[in-house]
Amino acid sequence: MSLQSCINIMKELDIVGAxxxxxDMTKEIGFGIVDQARVTTAISELARNIYLYADQGRICCEAIENMGKCGIKLTAVxxxxxxxxxxxxxxDGYSTSGGLGAGLPGVKRLMDEFDLVSERGKGTSITAIKWLR
Structure with missing residues (x-):
């Protein structure tokens, strides 16, 4: 199973598209409603961070499989x-935009795997995976 789609984040409306x-992808993979909401919330946070702090970037969603387990991998770059x-x-609670500060720690909690790489002046890449239970 190798299904991947990306969406460029350049305006606020792109967050809705992401x-x-x-x-759509979590439904197709077979996630229940609760995990669909978790993944969608994580995407919302990642896309909003791109919009607020980086001007533009992209979110990719990929259906993945590993040792018989299926899941979804989110990549925000x-x-x-x-x-x-x-x-x-x-x-938790740290915010530079006056928000709740639940953003990245929240994404980490919502997903099963989380990896963040960032370099000053060059950008940020975040990968998060949710496995189908």
Missing amino acids: RQLGR DQGPGIEDIGKVMQ
Whole structure:
């Protein structure tokens, strides 16, 4: 199973498109409604971060399989300013935009696997996976 779709995030409306893409793909893979909502929320947070902090980037959703397990892999990539202090942004309650600060720590909790790589001046890449139970 190798199904992948990407959406460019350049305007606020693209966040809605990314959410829909994730919802459609989780349904197709066979996720229940609760996990569909978890993945969709994670996509929303990742896409909003791209929109707010990097101006533009892309979100990719990919159906994956590993040792008989199926899942969805989200990849959020941008060429924005990068994250100055990853430790700080991964703390609950930390926000630079005046939001709730649930963003990236929330995404990490919603998904089963989470990986963040960021380089100042070059951008950020986040990969998150949710496995079908």
